[in-house]
Amino acid sequence: MKAFKIIIIVTLSLSFGSLTSLSQFKKYGGKKKPEKMRSFVQSMDYQGWYFSPGITLTPKMNIFKYELTLTANGLTAVNLQQQSKVGLYLEVGRYNLLSTTKLISYIDYGIAYKMLRAGQTYDLEQNGVSIGTSYTQSFQSHAGLAHFNANNVLAINKNIFFQNTLGANVDYQFSQKIESTDNTGFTESYQENPSKLVAQLHYKFGIGVRIGKQLYAIPSVEVPLLNGWQWENGRSTFGAFNSRYRPVVISIRFAWLTTPDCPRVWDNDSSTENGGGM
Numbered sequence: 001m002k003a004f005k006i007i008i009i010v011t012l013s014l015s016f017g018s019l020t021s022l023s024q025f026k027k028y029g030g031k032k033k034p035e036k037m038r039s040f041v042q043s044m045d046y047q048g049w050y051f052s053p054g055i056t057l058t059p060k061m062n063i064f065k066y067e068l069t070l071t072a073n074g075l076t077a078v079n080l081q082q083q084s085k086v087g088l089y090l091e092v093g094r095y096n097l098l099s100t101t102k103l104i105s106y107i108d109y110g111i112a113y114k115m116l117r118a119g120q121t122y123d124l125e126q127n128g129v130s131i132g133t134s135y136t137q138s139f140q141s142h143a144g145l146a147h148f149n150a151n152n153v154l155a156i157n158k159n160i161f162f163q164n165t166l167g168a169n170v171d172y173q174f175s176q177k178i179e180s181t182d183n184t185g186f187t188e189s190y191q192e193n194p195s196k197l198v199a200q201l202h203y204k205f206g207i208g209v210r211i212g213k214q215l216y217a218i219p220s221v222e223v224p225l226l227n228g229w230q231w232e233n234g235r236s237t238f239g240a241f242n243s244r245y246r247p248v249v250i251s252i253r254f255a256w257l258t259t260p261d262c263p264r265v266w267d268n269d270s271s272t273e274n275g276g277g278m
Contacts, residue, residue, distance in 0.1 A: 170199045
């Protein structure tokens, strides 16, 4: 629940920050209207680099109902508490601008490091009698991944925009640490360990703000939509112990625009290569 509140707070903060930036620009910008995004990016290189530091969370957020298995070998778990924990996320990649008027504004692709951390606690009973309290389980993984995204940008002007993204990621967890303080027969109720190879479709929402002459910061929240591998009947969460967790990425993308060595010349004919089709 705490993790869900964090996600809500971050989303609201992104919206508030974007509105604050817009109001400040209007306040100090005088009567001059901000330049439109299209005319601004037309003179730029269409390819460039980005870097995204961030964190991961593992809240519950189950879309499909999940029935917990809480009994095994005559033992019953009570007071089970699922824990979302914070991990590190680092991403680097390239973008390719496509259009300011069509559905797909730009694509990007890159690699990333993702740490996931999660846990749970429970007490055990046998025939209604307590036999142990505060058994603790913890999951931690370190993964390298590749991703590809198609992004739609709704720009207010060159200084601020909203971004919706559909993409895919393939992760390989080169390190996986799974621990439990429970050495009873109840551990037979645990799910199989998560697959080290993960393929997913994901959705990302972000708000872009120009923070430098040619530098943008895009705070965003990413959630998985569907597990392709390991397939689990349409789920987008992963299971560990008796719980299921949704890996959420909260990051800030820093993207640099660059100016070509030879400035472009536009002929205002959208049917030609130099017609401003961007």
